[in-house]
Amino acid sequence: MTEPTASAPARALASAIVDTLVHRIGKDAQAARPHDWLAATIFTLRNEIIERWMESTKRAHAAGAKRVYYLSLEFLIGRLLRDALSNLRHNDEVAEALATLGVDLAEIEEIEPDAALGNGGLGRLAACFMESLASLDLPAYGYGIRYVNGMFRQRLDDGWQVELPENWLAHGNPWEFERRESAYFVGFGGEVTATADGRSHWSPAEAVEAVAYDTPMVGWRGKRVNTLRLWNARAFDPIKLDQFNAGDFEGALAGQTRAETLTRVLYPNDSTAAGQELRLRQEYFFSSASIQDIVRRHIQYFGDIRTLPDKAAIQLNDTHPAVSVAELMRLLTDFHELSFDAAWDVTRATFGYTNHTLLPEALESWPLPLFERLLPRHMQIVYAINAKLLREAAKVEGIDGRAIAAISLIDEGGERRVRMANLAFAGSHSVNGVAALHTELMKKTVFADLHHLYPDRINNKTNGITxxxxxxxxxxxxxxxxxxxxxxxxxxxxxxxxxxxxxxxxxxxxxxxxxxxxxxxxxxxxxxxxxxxxxxxxxxxxxxxxxxxxxxxxxxxxxxxxxxxxxxxxxxxxxxxxxxxxxxxxxxxxxxxxxxxxxxxxxxxxxxxxxxxxxxxxxxxxxxxxxxxxxxxxxxxxxxxxxxxxxxxxxxxxxxxxxxxxxxxxxxxxxxxxxxxxxxxxxxxxxxxxxxxxxxxxxxxxxxxxxxxxxxxxxxxxxxxxxxxxxxxxxxxxxxxxxxxxxxxxxxxxxxxxxxxxxxxxxxxxxxxxxxxxxxxxxxxxxxxxxxxxxxxxxxxxxxxxxxxxx
Ligand code: 8GP
The missing domain is CATH 3.40.50.2000 (Glycogen Phosphorylase B;)
Structure with missing residues (x-):
């Protein structure tokens, strides 16, 4: 089938693609449709990516390298085939190989769905950052949610916007690897009791399992391949057989449906706060799974949790993952037996926080009763952090009652609310804006009082694009x-x-x-x-x-x-x-x-x-x-x-x-x-x-x-x-x-x-x-x-x- 004029590498590649088509997709070249060719091409290319991926991981491990963790509720990565081909410099070769099979590379690139797991600027920035981290050969993980439905598809009906679900996983996703072994328990609700030795014990009323899906992020010239780890929610008990056998089919599956809802859709809001309970659940779900994963890896590689800041830098992409601050505190104090003060030092040295907007409507805060009901242990921790924070603040000259109220993690004006930006600020050693003017305005407006308290914390990192x-x-x-x-x-x-x-x-x-x-x-x-x-x-x-x-x-x-x-x-x-x-x-x-x-x-x-x-x-x-x-x-x-x-x-x-x-x-x-x-x-x-x-x-x-x-x-x-x-x-x-x-x-x-x-x-x-x-x-x-x-x-x-x- 391959033309004799094709170069030897192109012919070898073409036969590898056909082999993948047959053995992995289960079709032959005659029956294959464009989506099959796309998948076969990605699977074939993936083999090289996997090797580089493993090599990258081993190299970081052998060097005992510090890793960067970028926590983001959004990754607007778009299509990956052209990106991977181009970064591996394989464009011409793959185009030639496919041409010998009568397949046009440009055409199959066009049918790859856009992975639109983000709204706009913040999500696209996260994607550019993942690419640059790999290109600069820095060991890094992106952590987010594997939304089944990403950003909606926009149709215009007589000029009016209509939102339709975007089903990017409809043809499967050849880029992702499900990691069943990397699964974590994430709890919600319930109550906290004190243990005999004076520690806190949280018994959640409800729990889901977070399962990792990894996507390789290929850097320029394939120097390094990093991991984008997206969490999918699953019920521990996918089906309640007794209920099912008793004829209650819906009830038997309700737990699974409830779990799946967590990672079903991206909140399609840009620069506006989404005040729904589901949003807070999503935030805690992915924060908890990510922090557990980071802590587990640290213990496995380095043993001592107190060295976490030497080996892990966690960046919070806006306040959506801010509850991670309380989650890390919880793991350190309740499970790793650190004192509150020691845990706080580790936490602050580990986190950095990036602010992406000053629009007041986008500053996240959660009604205190909701936060407390969903995350009772974290509520206690937030109170404890707040007490410490306000004690520190009271000692600083120029901080009066008004400033204390502005610094507090709890907004007491009207309905009491937990301020996520203040939590992220307090829990980080670095707080950055995304352009020079924006950073200056952060100091003068929303964070004026926190900036007075910690004048060295705010810094600027002007955005970039890959x-x-x-x-x-x-x-x-x-x-x-x-x-x-x-x-x-x-x-x-x-x-x-x-x-x-x-x-x-x-x-x-x-x-x-x-x-x-x-x-x-x-x-x-x-x-x-x-x-x-x-x-x-x-x-x-x-x-x-x-x-x-x-x-x-x-x-x-x-x-x-x-x-x-x-x-x-x-x-x-x-x-x-x-x-x-x-x-x-x-x-x-x-x-x-x-x-x-x-x-x-x-x-x-x-x-x-x-x-x-x-x-x-x-x-x-x-x-x-x-x-x-x-x-x-x-x-x-x-x-x-x-x-x-x-x-x-x-x-x-x-x-x-x-x-x-x-x-x-x-x-x-x-x-x-x-x-x-x-x-x-x-x-x-x-x-x-x-x-x-x-x-x-x-x-x-x-x-x-x-x-x-x-x-x-x-x-x-x-x-x-x-x-x-x-x-x-x-x-x-x-x-x-x-x-x-x-x-x-x-x-x-x-x-x-x-x-x-x-x-x-x-x-x-x-x-x-x-x-x-x-x-x-x-x-x-x-x-x-x-x-x-x-x-x-x-x-x-x-x-x-x-x-x-x-x-
Ligand atoms: C955007 C900013 O609006 C934009 O100026 C900036 O370039 C970009 O972040 C990256 O820093 N902010 C958001 O996308 C944003 O706040 N989105 C959250 C509400 C989802």
Whole structure:
């Protein structure tokens, strides 16, 4: 069957894949369907990965190395085949082997489901970090939940978001290894009694078993393979036979159903607290299993639990795993016989905590009665930690009653609640923000009093992205051009991209650079034509805003400006307008009314504008459904302009902003999150910054500002807001957007009206720069050249040296 022209390694590989297909999948080449080829390819590739995986584990063990444990309720890893192939440098060989079998690698890569075990930025950051940890050869484990249903699939019904379950495990998951032997008891409820020797004994009323599923995380060039360990919940007693035999079939299976519910779905909320009991159960379930696993491994390898901080660094990805602090304290005091103070020293030296948002609605706290009912022993421990914490605080000058109340792990204002951020802060030796501005704001706002108490604890670790997925894999055209220009070094060290800077002044290079971008735009246009019947002009500016839909991210600002531009084009057809394609994509939390309305508005605006012959190719608008990692990988290489327009002070960092700039898009953005650091790196001349600063936003909010003040001063804005409010874009329901527009007029908490004129002016500056294609090209090249610093390798290096002590 294999063609004689294929190389010997490709022929050997092809026969290995067929062998796997037959013996593992149970099909022959004639009967195999695309999913079978996909599985056979992954299983074959896996053999090499397993060997490297075992070698990595042995090496860490032999060295007695300290391990990093990244605890996260979300890992938005996306597809893994291309990632693994590319990191192992096996792309060409596997493509050739499959071709000899009549199978197109690109086609089977496309049917791999996105592992979407996360919502947005925080989850994707965790995935980039896992890749960088392996690439930097650091022994590390990611710990999370194996959700059966990850992030929902978004469908648009008449423009309205509908959430459908995403069944990523439907065809099985060839990447994962079930580890039945790594199973832990996780209890809930019940009561705590004192033992004869003065210790505490917790008898849970209910228990489930946490079973590990391991996925290998392959680092660049396969140097190291680490483990992503995801927990699945199982009932100890999957079926109660006596009940079943007595005819109560549902009752007999109720325990299993209840256990499975724990790991069934990802909470689809982004930057909002989910106040449900199930969420707290999920958090404790995965925290407990992970901490038990870490402690077990430590004892097995090193014997003495008191040396835990020398051999384990546990990073809490936001507060979702914060109950781990109390769980480790419980294991140390109740099972390993450490005194409370000794346990507290071990705990604090082991944990680090990363904060990802300052939005007050996202700061997790649990009603005290719920916490106490579900986790009675942990409640006692939280009280004991609190007593110690407040005793320490009382000794510090400048800490008064108000500050004590703010530092306390218990919120006593109104219904008493357990504050998870305070627990994570108190239980960690390091607390970090994710961009310079965000870290400074942490010190001044939510953590001001804790920062006063522990002034050395807060530090900054500006986020990063893995350049393997977000440059090499998603943009092979640009990657090849870069290696022709500056050699291969940048593949191993993104900082070496600075060698590209001189090419910004090389007209011939800029032309090739522009040709790559154009080819990426053509590919995206083709895809969107197939997917949504859209026809896009690849010579227009591809202006893109893709991210979770949230009012603070201000997709609405982009839409209002689109409407204003539409009006301008219609009113002044004689002007030399720059053709634009405005692309939006993103999911809204299912209960977030305004976010869903914004999606509908995007569709309504698109419908009207795209059908208007008066604008023709000058303006096209689209809301692309079901944004996910794979869609981002398609869109980002094709973008000219990256929209990063959050209200200053509200976007902790952003990481999409980094992906776009690394792929040669120019940013239009506010002085928010990592935009500020991107500006510092790419240079003021190569980014379009506009809008109020954090201080100006605070000043306006404090001075009784209302949106109408700004609307009255801006004819363009007034026209756009009035058009939307009066139903120009929703003739079927003219009142649809009245409330949304009233929100801008009456409150404008997100400063949309206040920033509108500056934003519109920045957009016209974008047009002008686009008209000077040399200048645009120069800026685009300089963006790529200066974005190496935003590699997650740099970020992880900082964590490793400054927080974990592993480098
Ligand atoms: C996000 C931040 O909004 C974003 O600015 C940052 O780049 C990213 O974290 C990574 O640091 N925050 C979240 O995704 C978040 O808070 N999600 C939790 C509620 C699920």
């Amino acid at each position: 350049p393997r997925r977000w440059l090499q894999q998603c943009n092979p055209g640009l990657t090849n051009l870069l290696s022709e220009a500056i050699g291969e070094d940048f593949r191993d060290d993104a900082a070496k991209l600075t060698a590209l800077a001189p090419f910004a002044d090389d007209a011939a290079f800029r032309e090739r650079f522009a040709a790559v971008k154009r080819a990426n735009k053509v590919a995206l246009a083709d895809y969107l034509k197939d997917a949504m019947g859209l026809r896009l002009n690849p010579d227009a500016i591809f202006d893109v805003q893709i991210k979770r839909i949230h009012e603070y991210k201000r997709q609405l600002l982009g839409l209002v400006e689109t409407v204003a531009l539409y009006d301008q084009i219609r009113s002044h057809p004689e002007r030399d307008w720059t053709p634009r394609v405005k692309l939006f994509a993103g999911k809204a939390a299912s209960s977030y009314h305004n976010a869903k309305l914004i999606i509908k508005l995007a569709g309504d605006i698109a419908k009207r504008i795209n059908a208007d012959p008066a604008v023709g190719d000058l303006l096209k608008v689209a809301f692309v459904p079901n944004y996910n990692v794979s869609l981002a990988e398609r869109i980002i290489p094709a973008a000219d302009l990256s929209e990063q327009i959050s209200t200053a002070g509200m976007e902790a960092s952003g990481t999409g902003n980094m992906k776009f700039a690394l792929n040669g898009a120019l940013t239009i953005g506010t002085l928010d999150g990592a935009n500020i650091e991107i500006k510092d790196h790419v240079g003021d001349a190569n980014i379009f910054i506009f809008g109020l600063t954090v201080d100006e936003v605070a000043e306006k909010r404090g001075s009784g500002y209302r949106g109408t003040d700004a609307i009255d001063r801006s004819a363009e804005l007034a026209q756009a807001v009035n058009a939307i409010a009066s139903g120009v874009f929703s003739p079927d329901d003219p009142a649809r957007y009245r409330g949304l527009m009233d929100g801008i007029r009456d409150h404008d908490w997100f400063m949309l009206a206040a920033d509108f004129d500056a934003y519109a002016a920045a957009q016209r500056a974008v047009d002008a720069r686009w008209g000077m294609s040399d200048a645009w090209g120069r800026s685009a090249v300089l963006n790529v050249a200066n974005m190496g610093w935003f590699s997650s390798d740099r970020t992880i290096g900082e964590y490793a040296r400054q927080i974990w002590g592993v480098m």
